[in-house]
Amino acid sequence: MARTTTPHQPASTGDRPLYARVASRLLDELRDGTIPPGERLPGERQLAVHFEVSRETVRQALEMLRRGGLVATDRRGSHASLPGRPVEAPETLTFPVGARSADPCAYDRATVIWETPPPEHARALGLAPHRPTLVHRYRSVTPEGRSLRTAVTSFSAVALAEVVELGRYRGRADGATPAQLRRAYDWMRKAGLTLHHRDAITQVSDASSVRVTRRVHDQFARPLEITDLVVNSEQDTLVYEFTLPAAG
Template sequence: MARTTPLDPPLDSPPDDDRPLYGRIAALLLDELRDGTVPPGERLPGERHLAAHFGVSRETVRQALEVLRRGGLVATDRRGSHATLPGRPVEAPESLTFPVGARSADPCAVDRSTVTWEPPPPEHAQALGLAPHRPTLVHHYLSATPDGRSLRTALTSFSPVALAEVAELARYRGRADGATPAQLRRAYDWMRKAGLALHHRDAITQVGDASSVRVTRRVHDQYARPLEITDLVVDAERDTLVYEFTLPAAG
């Protein structure tokens, strides 16, 4: 049986806490997962980092992670461990919220976001270099205000490159049933963390009688490989399409 290295209890533990050290570390790590320190779907820091963070041995961290795995709160694959708690991911202030421009400025607007594993529209397949009828991860988004005055829909297809390079996106394949809510707000952050430089190109056209506009967004990386294509349709009769970009200062 694995043996926990005896160390002083973490500072956050009460003196009468009689749980084993790895149990207390599991509880502290769970608190950080719940408060969004590690957002849902994100990879956890490595064992060495966690050991230094909590002031314990790597063996103790390993045992704590096993406790969380048995509880279904953490999953581990060849890329490392990641949080599986439900919830809304935490956004960095400088991040671009995916899909860009899809959310109404009305604070009462309600959005719905799901993913499917299906063949994308033919124009998407062509843009992503997919063979006809080959399935991929497709994101469906709808935002509407209670009075119906603002409606936005977005359909995004991800490329095989994006799914191969970005572990957080690839994990959604197992949840791509078209019914389970799927918040991909931090998709662009995940891509950047995977080492991909993102180039966005938006084309805006009128739809029908010009009461709506369509934004077709194509995103590729520094090697000109397609990552995703999005079709965003906005009811422009009473709504305003606003893009807001924040770029961090150099250095």
């Protein structure tokens, strides 16, 4: 009797179907930290290219990991759910990075407003001319009112659409209501966005201040925000402090 086979049966090694081997390889990448716990996984198309298999095979592999409680899926995509350091780790950067003065007597003033951003911000964020967005204005001042640091941040349409907590500010962004947004980067990461920061430091023309221009984009190279931070270098020192976890 002739032997029959099921069409499109995945190739296997031994008794393991292809999707199970892909699930195992993906699990290895989750465990070694290539994709941190809680972060959004690449899309099916990207995973298919990465593992050199079909999207259907990737879909089956993800379903296998979901059944094992190793991957969770919601409307924003699939996320690694292995035990590990949570997304909102203690060392998460406080927004806006570097804006707070080392002067123990300094205090903060911050507001948000819905307005047309500076032209250079609009270009960096891919916004059409004169299109308003959420703009955060920050000042660190002495008790006498002398400005030590100022920061102006404009958020992109992507950030406002995908980060619920930021989007909620649109209705109350009147330029007067206090709004620190210290956890903005936590909110972005919780929304499944991987943050890439790029800072450029230049001397301001009067030579008494320095300007830090920070651009942040996500894992898909979409702009999220741009910040211009100005520090009075005669009165203050710009210090960046961060912690990298030990390997393994």
